[in-house]
Amino acid sequence: MFNFGEAIPFENQTNDVLTVGELLVDMIANEYGEDTACNGYTRYSGGSPSNIAINVHRLGIRSHVASAVGKDGLGGFLIRGLQSAEMDTSGIQQVESSTSMVVITKSQSTPTPIFYRGADYGLEYNDELEQAVINSKILHFSCWPISRVPSRDTVERVIEVARKHKLLIGFDPNYHPLIWPQDEDGVAYVKSMIPKVDIIKPSEDDAERLFGPGTPAEQVGRFLALGAKLVIMTLGKDGALVSNGRETLAFATRATRIEDTTGAGDAFWSGLYAAVVKGYTLRESLELGFAVSAYKLKYTGAVVNLPALEVIQQEYNL
Amino acid sequence: MFNFGEAIPFENQTNDVLTVGELLVDMIANEYGEDTACNGYTRYSGGSPSNIAINVHRLGIRSHVASAVGKDGLGGFLIRGLQSAEMDTSGIQQVESSTSMVVITKSQSTPTPIFYRGADYGLEYNDELEQAVINSKILHFSCWPISRVPSRDTVERVIEVARKHKLLIGFDPNYHPLIWPQDEDGVAYVKSMIPKVDIIKPSEDDAERLFGPGTPAEQVGRFLALGAKLVIMTLGKDGALVSNGRETLAFATRATRIEDTTGAGDAFWSGLYAAVVKGYTLRESLELGFAVSAYKLKYTGAVVNLPALEVIQQEYNL
Numbered sequence: 001m002f003n004f005g006e007a008i009p010f011e012n013q014t015n016d017v018l019t020v021g022e023l024l025v026d027m028i029a030n031e032y033g034e035d036t037a038c039n040g041y042t043r044y045s046g047g048s049p050s051n052i053a054i055n056v057h058r059l060g061i062r063s064h065v066a067s068a069v070g071k072d073g074l075g076g077f078l079i080r081g082l083q084s085a086e087m088d089t090s091g092i093q094q095v096e097s098s099t100s101m102v103v104i105t106k107s108q109s110t111p112t113p114i115f116y117r118g119a120d121y122g123l124e125y126n127d128e129l130e131q132a133v134i135n136s137k138i139l140h141f142s143c144w145p146i147s148r149v150p151s152r153d154t155v156e157r158v159i160e161v162a163r164k165h166k167l168l169i170g171f172d173p174n175y176h177p178l179i180w181p182q183d184e185d186g187v188a189y190v191k192s193m194i195p196k197v198d199i200i201k202p203s204e205d206d207a208e209r210l211f212g213p214g215t216p217a218e219q220v221g222r223f224l225a226l227g228a229k230l231v232i233m234t235l236g237k238d239g240a241l242v243s244n245g246r247e248t249l250a251f252a253t254r255a256t257r258i259e260d261t262t263g264a265g266d267a268f269w270s271g272l273y274a275a276v277v278k279g280y281t282l283r284e285s286l287e288l289g290f291a292v293s294a295y296k297l298k299y300t301g302a303v304v305n306l307p308a309l310e311v312i313q314q315e316y317n318l
Numbered sequence: 319m320f321n322f323g324e325a326i327p328f329e330n331q332t333n334d335v336l337t338v339g340e341l342l343v344d345m346i347a348n349e350y351g352e353d354t355a356c357n358g359y360t361r362y363s364g365g366s367p368s369n370i371a372i373n374v375h376r377l378g379i380r381s382h383v384a385s386a387v388g389k390d391g392l393g394g395f396l397i398r399g400l401q402s403a404e405m406d407t408s409g410i411q412q413v414e415s416s417t418s419m420v421v422i423t424k425s426q427s428t429p430t431p432i433f434y435r436g437a438d439y440g441l442e443y444n445d446e447l448e449q450a451v452i453n454s455k456i457l458h459f460s461c462w463p464i465s466r467v468p469s470r471d472t473v474e475r476v477i478e479v480a481r482k483h484k485l486l487i488g489f490d491p492n493y494h495p496l497i498w499p500q501d502e503d504g505v506a507y508v509k510s511m512i513p514k515v516d517i518i519k520p521s522e523d524d525a526e527r528l529f530g531p532g533t534p535a536e537q538v539g540r541f542l543a544l545g546a547k548l549v550i551m552t553l554g555k556d557g558a559l560v561s562n563g564r565e566t567l568a569f570a571t572r573a574t575r576i577e578d579t580t581g582a583g584d585a586f587w588s589g590l591y592a593a594v595v596k597g598y599t600l601r602e603s604l605e606l607g608f609a610v611s612a613y614k615l616k617y618t619g620a621v622v623n624l625p626a627l628e629v630i631q632q633e634y635n636l
Binding site: 027039040041042043044070072073074096098099101103105112114115116118182 | 345357358359360361362388390391392414416417419421423430432433434436500
């Protein structure tokens with residue numbers, strides 16, 4: 001049960017945030033244009049688990065990533081990227097499959113992201129992962145690892161251990177039919193995860209993909225009816241609606257200048273996690289999450305050079 | 319039964335060469351270097367079926383490609399590439415899967431090609447494909463489409479119809495463990511295809527992956543023992559050894575200047591097919607195949623701007 005005016009209590013642990021899931025290469029067209037217009041692409045590190053792990057480290061708390069990449073040049077590229085951001089990469093498994101990739105063609109006439117799933121869903125449960133869970137305060141994952149086996153089985157076991165050890169569990173219900181196997185009802189599976197976690201942060205698009213159309217308040221009610229404990233429904237420029245089931249608060253956006261929206265959601269998660277670990281109340285932590293997201297929006301890239309949380313707190317007068 | 323001194327008889331058809339199989343994007347690093355050295359990539363059209371189809375069209379005979387791409391920007395790119403090479407694209411199926419891709423990192427320290435299989439093996443058998451087989455003189459395929467279902471089932475049905483209608487069948491036994499499902503014995507399956515086709519063109523690497531080490535003559539003998547009718551064993555700078563089971567001929571390479579080896583094998587197939595369709599004897603056709611390959615080696619790219627076969631014949635004094 002979440003109270004907006006209280007801090008979330010944590011036991012002492014050797015790690016703060018454990019993120020589990022997709023580590024990807026984003027292969028992004030250098031220019032906007034039709035299918036044949038741009039043949040030049042640039043690769044970037046991608047995937048919310050590593051984005052959030054790097055962000056919270058910069059904000060001033062500890063993090064650990066559990067992901068799987070291939071034994072190939074792109075897997076090496078992702079591992080070296082984490083290392084250069086000072087991350088421990090002992091939780092990165094190298095499996096017999098191509099490193100997962102998303103190609104973004106930036107075409108106006110066709111669906112833009114093209115998904116190449118490979119190594120990411122090969123993430124296996126092992127003793128090291130179990131220890132990482134037991135040693136952490138917060139567990140975070142998105143729809144990617146639960147969309148396929150064996151990583152789905154891995155996440156299910158991770159959640160079990162996390163609940164037993166009373167971790168705070170955050171889940172990004174970013175359901176997308178293209179990452180799910182075609183013959184499976186991903187919507188039903190995502191809904192079945194809601195009561196097993198503590199915090200969810202759906203966007204309006206996420207909610208519509210899961211429930212069909214509805215007002216933000218209606219969508220929040222649908223998540224609560226499924227057993228959600230804290231729903232953070234983001235509304236773009238209209239801020240967010242947050243409900244703990246008894247009380248629903250509206251938050252205004254803190255964005256002043258929008259340079260690039262990529263990674264804004266991961267920046268919110270990062271600010272929220274850093275703040276709750278640092279002992280801010282839930283309401284303060286939500287405000288800090290929105291402030292970190294607003295800070296990120298001023299810069300280009302999924303992961304930007306965030307300062308310590310306290311610097312952002314000052315900048316946004318919180 | 320092949321006789322080197324005779325032309326291969328064909329019935330009149332509305333098409334000459336039908337290629338069936340992989341249509342891919344090759345995403346190639348712009349520079350050589352270690353994993354992290356080069357973030358810039360350029361996309362190219364790839365896959366031997368389209369390479370051969372375009373080549374033989376330029377050499378002066380007719381061709382048709384049957385392949386599958388995704389309903390995405392990269393699929394559109396591949397289709398438009400074929401169209402700009404004046405190819406009929408009615409045999410290109412668009413399926414619910416990402417367009418297949420090969421990423422080539424050009425790193426010296428890690429295995430270079432990274433395979434992303436998607437739409438290519440979704441190729442379905444249908445009435446149009448059956449008509450394309452019946453209307454053609456030659457069928458060509460490689461290991462890609464037979465490595466996975468449903469395209470494997472499609473190729474098996476295509477072969478059945480091709481044999482019934484007496485097409486000449488060429489098969490590239492370019493077996494690579496990374497394109498095969500990990501839990502399947504791809505070597506055994508590839509060997510089982512040998513007696514069902516007419517012409518195979520293994521490289522030394524192909525032979526070693528299938529049989530283990532051996533001299534070129536030993537490897538040719540192993541293919542013949544499996545029921546091969548015409549084995550063209552390519553030996554790089556040492557030319558090729560060609561056997562019809564009764565007689566084995568050595569061919570010297572015709573290469574004078576080597577700018578880029580990409581697509582040299584497909585250029586050989588293209589010259590051979592164009593020549594047999596034009597009524598040259600098998601021995602002449604093999605010489606013309608090696609001449610087209612030598613011509614291609616002088617230029618960069620998998621598909622180069624080949625002139626008519628007769629121009630190459632003159633250039634190489636054949």
